[in-house]
Amino acid sequence: MNQEKTNAEEHRDDTGAKIGMWLFLFTEILLFGGMFLLYSVYRSKNPLDFHQAAFELSTVAGTINTLILITSSLTMALSISAIQKGDKKLSKAFLIMTIIFGLLFLVIKYFEWGAKFQHGIYPNSPELLDREQGEILFFSLYFIMTGLHGLHVLIGIFLLSFMLFFMVRETIGQNDFIKLENSGLYWHLVDIVWIFLFPLFYLVT
Amino acid sequence: MESNSPAIESFYDEKGKYSGIFSWIFSTNHKRIGLLYLASMLFFFSIAVTIGILMRLELIAPRSTIVTARTYNALFTLHGVIMIFLFVIPGLPAPFGNFFLPILIGARDMFFPRLNLLSWWLFISGALLAVTALFTGGGFPDTGWTFYVPYSIRTGTNVSLAVFAVFLIGFSSTLTGMNVITTIHRLRAPGMKWSRMPLFVWGLYATGWIQILATPVLAITLMLIIIERFFGVGLFDPAKGGDPLLFQHLFWIYSHPAVYIMILPAMGVVSEIIPVFARRTIFGYKFIAFSSLAIAALGSLVWAHHMFTSGMSETAIWVFSLLTFLVAVPSGIKIFNWIATLYKGSIEVDTPFLYIMSFIFLFSIGGLTGLMQGAVAIDVHVHDTYFIVAHFHYVMFGGAGFVFFGALHYWFPKMFGKMYREQTAKLACLILFIGFNVLYFPMFVLGWQGMPRRYFDYLPRFHAGHFISTVGSWIVVTGLILMFFNLIRSLFKGEKAPSNPWGGATLEWQISSPPPTDNFEEIPVIVRGPYVFKKEASQ
Numbered sequence: 001m002n003q004e005k006t007n008a009e010e011h012r013d014d015t016g017a018k019i020g021m022w023l024f025l026f027t028e029i030l031l032f033g034g035m036f037l038l039y040s041v042y043r044s045k046n047p048l049d050f051h052q053a054a055f056e057l058s059t060v061a062g063t064i065n066t067l068i069l070i071t072s073s074l075t076m077a078l079s080i081s082a083i084q085k086g087d088k089k090l091s092k093a094f095l096i097m098t099i100i101f102g103l104l105f106l107v108i109k110y111f112e113w114g115a116k117f118q119h120g121i122y123p124n125s126p127e128l129l130d131r132e133q134g135e136i137l138f139f140s141l142y143f144i145m146t147g148l149h150g151l152h153v154l155i156g157i158f159l160l161s162f163m164l165f166f167m168v169r170e171t172i173g174q175n176d177f178i179k180l181e182n183s184g185l186y187w188h189l190v191d192i193v194w195i196f197l198f199p200l201f202y203l204v205t
Numbered sequence: 206m207e208s209n210s211p212a213i214e215s216f217y218d219e220k221g222k223y224s225g226i227f228s229w230i231f232s233t234n235h236k237r238i239g240l241l242y243l244a245s246m247l248f249f250f251s252i253a254v255t256i257g258i259l260m261r262l263e264l265i266a267p268r269s270t271i272v273t274a275r276t277y278n279a280l281f282t283l284h285g286v287i288m289i290f291l292f293v294i295p296g297l298p299a300p301f302g303n304f305f306l307p308i309l310i311g312a313r314d315m316f317f318p319r320l321n322l323l324s325w326w327l328f329i330s331g332a333l334l335a336v337t338a339l340f341t342g343g344g345f346p347d348t349g350w351t352f353y354v355p356y357s358i359r360t361g362t363n364v365s366l367a368v369f370a371v372f373l374i375g376f377s378s379t380l381t382g383m384n385v386i387t388t389i390h391r392l393r394a395p396g397m398k399w400s401r402m403p404l405f406v407w408g409l410y411a412t413g414w415i416q417i418l419a420t421p422v423l424a425i426t427l428m429l430i431i432i433e434r435f436f437g438v439g440l441f442d443p444a445k446g447g448d449p450l451l452f453q454h455l456f457w458i459y460s461h462p463a464v465y466i467m468i469l470p471a472m473g474v475v476s477e478i479i480p481v482f483a484r485r486t487i488f489g490y491k492f493i494a495f496s497s498l499a500i501a502a503l504g505s506l507v508w509a510h511h512m513f514t515s516g517m518s519e520t521a522i523w524v525f526s527l528l529t530f531l532v533a534v535p536s537g538i539k540i541f542n543w544i545a546t547l548y549k550g551s552i553e554v555d556t557p558f559l560y561i562m563s564f565i566f567l568f569s570i571g572g573l574t575g576l577m578q579g580a581v582a583i584d585v586h587v588h589d590t591y592f593i594v595a596h597f598h599y600v601m602f603g604g605a606g607f608v609f610f611g612a613l614h615y616w617f618p619k620m621f622g623k624m625y626r627e628q629t630a631k632l633a634c635l636i637l638f639i640g641f642n643v644l645y646f647p648m649f650v651l652g653w654q655g656m657p658r659r660y661f662d663y664l665p666r667f668h669a670g671h672f673i674s675t676v677g678s679w680i681v682v683t684g685l686i687l688m689f690f691n692l693i694r695s696l697f698k699g700e701k702a703p704s705n706p707w708g709g710a711t712l713e714w715q716i717s718s719p720p721p722t723d724n725f726e727e728i729p730v731i732v733r734g735p736y737v738f739k740k741e742a743s744q
Binding site for chain 1: 316317320379382383384386387390391392417418419420421422424425426429432436437438439440445446447448451454455458
């Protein structure tokens with residue numbers, strides 16, 4: 001597109017780095033896309049079972065988690081705005097908040113999964129195999145998709161922790177925050193995937 | 206610019222942080238990474254060829270000859286997995302794309318050099334894991350490279366590890382795709398408009414998009430196999446409500462576009478080589494460039510033509526059959542443009558050109574038989590027979606494979622700074638071409654007569670065809686040995702290559718052979734298209 005800025009080693013090319021990140025996000029969307037495809041086929045085949053099984057998920061926990069993740073996206077965006085304006089301290093504070101929200105999300109998820117396990121609902125469990133086929137599929141999809149999403153949250157937390165480390169080491173600053181911005185993009189993606197998971201699993205009752 | 210003085214240090218003499226082998230496996234220089242890919246791929250290629258020879262030897266006569274049925278199942282799986290994931294998919298983009306993409310667009314390196322190195326590490330780790338799967342667990346999978354459920358979930362062989370290996374290799378391929386696209390968008394030299402890019406770059410660009418958009422679907426599908434094997438979630442198990450057919454859909458959503466990952470960069474190389482040896486600018490530049498994108502787009506919508514006999518609605522079959530026929534249009538456009546380029550050219554028949562001509566011949570046979578399978582009525586008859594095996598090898602080996610060899614001979618002087626013996630190389634090409642047809646053409650006939658694929662035994666009436674085919678495999682391997690012997694010999698004893706042995710007009714021929722570490726002393730300013738040759742320019 002832009003033929004003048006060509007020498008990566010001489011000028012830093014933030015646009016290029018962002019293009020790379022967006023391409024990576026496409027791959028993430030398609031990774032989840034495979035799962036959403038399976039979900040839609042199985043749900044259209046077993047609408048009643050899905051409806052029934054969804055009653056067993058805790059809508060309260062799901063809603064709290066949704067709020068947590070959306071807020072964390074906000075603090076992430078604020079962290080980037082802060083560093084653009086040169087306020088490193090504020091930026092760090094928002095970044096730490098984002099990380100804490102991420103951890104909180106995982107803790108709630110842990111208790112949700114734990115409760116399911118206690119009721120004997122986990123992949124291939126005798127309790128689950130006794131149920132309707134659609135319900136088995138619902139819970140399999142639930143565990144795989146929220147598990148895959150949880151893994152992404154965990155990776156995001158690691159990523160943001162590295163960014164915090166870079167900020168302390170002063171390699172991220174007002175004039176060079178593309179790493180933070182790209183990590184932010186990743187975090188928003190994780191958030192958006194959850195925005196789709198939440199209604200598909202918790203609100204189909 | 207056209208200087209070949211020994212004063213210019215090539216990238217082989219680069220003094221980096223490390224020395225010895227570490228100066229290669231930790232190098233972020235795109236040329237070194239390209240050669241790393243080349244070396245590792247050729248290593249795995251030789252293993253897969255050996256397995257292929259063993260399989261042909263087993264099939265020389267009915268009944269068990271040298272291996273048991275179980276071993277045969279593992280052999281064809283291993284042959285497929287290595288050839289597809291470790292040789293043909295990375296075939297042209299990884300070694301030649303890495304080495305030449307930055308040079309062709311006038312850049313010093315890829316956009317993400319460290320990511321580039323990571324791709325190679327993921328590739329080699331995946332490859333080594335696949336080899337580990339051979340000797341651990343229940344032995345190498347016997348599922349075929351498609352890993353179809355439910356068998357891949359129930360078999361006692363080491364499917365999980367092998368599948369994870371493929372997952373890593375897929376990840377490597379995705380990262381390469383990202384890198385290629387970003388590089389093409391951001392690092393083109395001043396004046397290198399999209400319409401001045403060499404067509405190999407266009408091929409890589411289209412390939413990059415397929416890699417990004419299709420490979421993640423394979424990743425999740427493979428992950429589901431592993432999850433299924435460990436936790437029994439039942440997504441593909443009919444007893445638990447799952448549908449095995451969905452696995453096939455997900456698998457082919459990646460694996461059909463994957464054949465275009467294999468062939469598009471090859472088509473790009475063909476468009477590089479033909480104008481150089483015809484001394485004439487390419488005919489229909491824009492059509493070739495856009496047909497690459499068209500193939501990438503259409504090719505993503507035809508996956509279910511692998512499943513005509515698996516059980517789908519009539520409407521779905523009809524639609525996928527139609528879409529399959531449509532892919533032939535952009536492929537045909539390319540073939541016609543290449544032939545038109547030769548018209549009134551002053552053709553020099555050197556080795557790379559011979560390989561490309563073989564490609565056009567073999568690929569046309571492969572493509573036309575592909576159309577036969579796109580027609581539902583014929584496909585039902587030949588599905589899962591040797592007809593498919595023959596078609597696939599004509600497209601992949603006769604297509605991507607022959608272009609790979611052509612590219613190797615075309616760019617060998619640039620990559621290694623040495624010339625090979627032209628006569629020997631031509632002889633090897635001829636032997637390969639003959640051997641190839643003796644090896645695979647009988648398979649069309651066998652398949653038409655009903656010989657099913659993946660069987661280690663067969664009825665006596667198929668004996669003649671199988672015997673001829675096995676003899677063909679010996680001829681092919683003779684050609685391969687001669688070719689590699691010639692190339693390896695010239696690494697040590699070859700004459701020093703000039704900077705532009707073929708009279709090419711693209712940028713890689715304007716710098717010394719082998720290229721200097723940073724490719725260009727000064728980033729060139731591009732004022733003309735990639736295939737404007739001197740004679741034409743002066744006319």
